[in-house]
Amino acid sequence: MYGTVRVNTQGVGRSMIQLTTTNYVEYRFLLKDTQDRIQFFELMSDYVRFTGRNSSVMVMNPCVRWVYLDKSLQSGLTVLEIDVPTGYVVMNHTLRDYVNSGIVPNLKRAEFCYRKVVFYFSHVDNSKTCVNFQADR
Template sequence: MYEFYLLEQKYIQLISNIIPSYSVCFYVVFVVHQFPSDNVWGDITMKLEGTGRVLLQLDAEVNVEYKEMQKMPKNPLDTEQVYRSFEIECTPGFLSRNNSIMIMTACGRWVGTTGIEPLPQSGMAVFEIGLPTGFIVLNDDLRRYVNSLMVPNLRYARANSRYVHFFFDT
């Protein structure tokens, strides 16, 4: 599933060679546009006119080769119901005259207290946040954040050019 978010008024033309007959043009204030793709190869060309900010998010993930091999925590009385393990909420904010500083609040909590074997704590967990192009996080700042003990179960944090990883343990 591909999603395109348009935050300000722009003219956008989207052409995909993944789905050859798929082309979209729109001129709007806010759009969330989704289209599924069975083929996860190819390229997408996006042409923009105007000023402001646009977010193009493209995500394709595969954890296992066959869907029937996926193991999700399910309700034993209703096998269609899947139990959640975590709740995660991310809220980005932008500062400075040209929005070049991003402050993101990311909150996650364990909700795996239901099911056949409810657990009061999750055990080891890794929280991965993707960094938008052009933004960085300094590892020194992450070390200071971990050492501040503001988040009691946060044990380690590291950043590279694409992701920030937070390691939690009880």
């Protein structure tokens, strides 16, 4: 299957486009059985806010928690990646200062790389572990 997607926009403000693809399998026995059916983490975003002139500042507060308690009471090393909209940046020195502040005890490293904010945790347990960051346009 093939095709073309063409998007033409005009004006000011925010816009989002999402493309989803789906594959169908004719017979159930042809599907591979994977561990994807087990939920390991729960991810939620309690707070996302756009402020400033033309929504030039985005503040986000994503949270994660370990839910696979049958395996262990906490995860091992956990990486949380958050895509940042085009045109927004997060300064790495701000993320380093946030890690060094100790506000999130199990947060060991954070960096902004290729339109993603990446948080590295030593572990995540069953309680909500939240981080807070600001992206500017």
